[in-house]
Amino acid sequence: MNPPLPIQFAYRPDLDLFTARWLTFHTHSTERSEYEAVLRAPEALGTPHWLFDVRRRPTTNADAARWVTTDWLPRAAALVRPAHLRLAFLVAPVRAENLRADDELRAVMEAAYAATDAFALRTFTDEGAAVAWLLGQLA
Template sequence: MNSPFSIQLAYRPDLDLFTARWLTFHTLSTERAEYEAVLQAPEALGTPHWLLDVRRRPTTDPEAARWVTTDWLPRAAALVRPAYLRLAFLVAPVRAENLREDDELRAIMEAAYADTDTLALRTFTDEGAAVAWLLGRLD
């Protein structure tokens, strides 16, 4: 599906996997609208396995990370209920390093990594590992 943003949305029935890929670098000002577009994607509704490829967006800030983890993620999980949402973020190595080294971002992400009764979230720099985790082949 095409969107008015720089996101490619796809559903792979062979893997029961929804993927959203950001295709270009963009400013944080468009981030919320793009995440909202993901929630509107019909491809997202049929599966609890979501891969968000944000490698072309190498950094984030605490405000954006907090909004995604505390506002957007619960709404994403509600879309697939009663299924359990497994969401993998595919990030660039520089972003993974930033998430580990920035104290505020690390705290936000550690809270988000705590599995709940509605969702599990992980970040990966390798797409194969992300897909394996989403399909329950990797803890």
């Protein structure tokens, strides 16, 4: 039996919003098994508005970000088609700075931020702004 994942899933029908919150600090920034678990979460299938609270995660690296944005994210977007997936990452300020300061990581993220037919991705340090963007209240 696998140990429980350190993620809490929730669906808010009043906002049509799926949230995945990583609850514990982990040594690895991106655990593929955790992201794969999100794709199996029934709460995720009801909406194209996803909020990932990764504030308790360490900073990421370009390889992990590349896997999320080029492998995992297109598969996630396919789950909600024909809707357009909007995914907001809620990050700690130190992680936001890392996304800006690391040239290779910044290049991966800038490519992921580019508009596609399947998904839109943004990072935020404020949950209210993230939710507003997810609901189309911020550009």
